[in-house]
Amino acid sequence: MRTKIVAKLKTGSIKNVVSFGSKLPTPPYVVVKSEIVPGIGRRFRIIAHVLQAANGEASQDKLEDYIREAIGLMEEFQATSRTGKVNRLGRVDSITDIGAVSDDSTISMEAAFIMPTHTF
Numbered sequence: 001m002r003t004k005i006v007a008k009l010k011t012g013s014i015k016n017v018v019s020f021g022s023k024l025p026t027p028p029y030v031v032v033k034s035e036i037v038p039g040i041g042r043r044f045r046i047i048a049h050v051l052q053a054a055n056g057e058a059s060q061d062k063l064e065d066y067i068r069e070a071i072g073l074m075e076e077f078q079a080t081s082r083t084g085k086v087n088r089l090g091r092v093d094s095i096t097d098i099g100a101v102s103d104d105s106t107i108s109m110e111a112a113f114i115m116p117t118h119t120f
Helices: 002-009 055-076
Strands: 017-019 029-035 041-051 079-080 086-090 092-096 106-115
Touching: 002 017, 002 029, 002 055, 002 079, 017 041, 017 055, 041 055, 055 106
Parallel strands: 017 029
Antiparallel strands: 029 041, 041 106, 079 086, 092 106
């Protein structure tokens, strides 16, 4: 499912989209991270990174705009998994506001979605 989410996000305005653990591309980029939520399903975090600009407002606006775009692409997203199961993401579960500057001089913001099924 993660590879399907990466592919869908690549149709958006930020084309550098990778799975968590992959080599990071040049900014701006998006990382897709999955995690188990016991008793609920699986959470997919969409973490957008942009370079910190001299004008911090411009960077923050770009992140906020992208997160809105990612929510539009991912809410109710449905795809068939590599094992043939149909999985669907629900509505946005949480949004984490703009974070501190990373080692690569980027700032980040994320939206998380729950996949309430247990069929991968």
